[in-house]
Amino acid sequence: MDQKLHSTAAVRNCEPVWSVLSEILPERGTLLEIGSGTGQHGAAYAPRVPHIQWQPSDIDPSYMASVRAYQTEQPHPNWLPPIHLDVTSQEWDLDSVDVIMSMNMIHIAPWEACVGLLQGAGKYLAPGGWLYTYGPYKIDGEHTSESNVAFDRSLKSRNPSWGIKDLEAIVSCAEEAGLRFDKKVTMPANNFSLLFQRGER
Numbered sequence: 001m002d003q004k005l006h007s008t009a010a011v012r013n014c015e016p017v018w019s020v021l022s023e024i025l026p027e028r029g030t031l032l033e034i035g036s037g038t039g040q041h042g043a044a045y046a047p048r049v050p051h052i053q054w055q056p057s058d059i060d061p062s063y064m065a066s067v068r069a070y071q072t073e074q075p076h077p078n079w080l081p082p083i084h085l086d087v088t089s090q091e092w093d094l095d096s097v098d099v100i101m102s103m104n105m106i107h108i109a110p111w112e113a114c115v116g117l118l119q120g121a122g123k124y125l126a127p128g129g130w131l132y133t134y135g136p137y138k139i140d141g142e143h144t145s146e147s148n149v150a151f152d153r154s155l156k157s158r159n160p161s162w163g164i165k166d167l168e169a170i171v172s173c174a175e176e177a178g179l180r181f182d183k184k185v186t187m188p189a190n191n192f193s194l195l196f197q198r199g200e201r
Contacts, residue, residue, distance in 0.1 A: 097124055
């Protein structure tokens with residue numbers, strides 16, 4: 001049975017995301033992908049950066065199985081086997097990484113997951129390393145489109161702890177974790193890319 005899952009959003013945002021992500025990738029190092037989902041981003045990006053160890057992860061076994069299915073079909077030496085990772089855990093059981101990437105996770109999770117992501121980035125990113133997040137965010141407490149209002153309502157109907165988070169709250173939490181907010185990039189479909197950099201310690 002084919003365990004590969006498919007996301008149309010992953011196809012749609014693949015190149016726009018790459019245009020931002022590629023700006024912060026080192027010549028070599030390790031990237032931790034949190035919430036790898038179907039595995040389509042790893043399948044698209046890992047072969048473009050053969051000198052970067054691409055570490056996928058997820059908390060959902062079905063997504064981990066999908067990542068492995070893509071890896072079986074499209075093996076790349078630098079695309080590592082997925083690991084189970086719960087961002088709310090205080091210990092992630094990994095070494096320092098140069099980049100952390102999290103796509104469409106923050107809004108489909110409770111606030112505690114966002115806090116865990118930011119605190120983990122502050123702990124496991126190498127000095128000067130980057131955190132890249134992508135998804136919809138409220139700006140100054142307001143949704144940026146009517147479609148996001150409906151999307152937020154749908155998310156909360158599925159789980160009251162889910163929903164589109166406030167950019168300012170995320171930035172404040174990131175700063176407490178030792179991350180500097182670098183910039184916000186407007187993306188297609190009412191989404192944003194957020195870039196944070198870990199300071200020297």
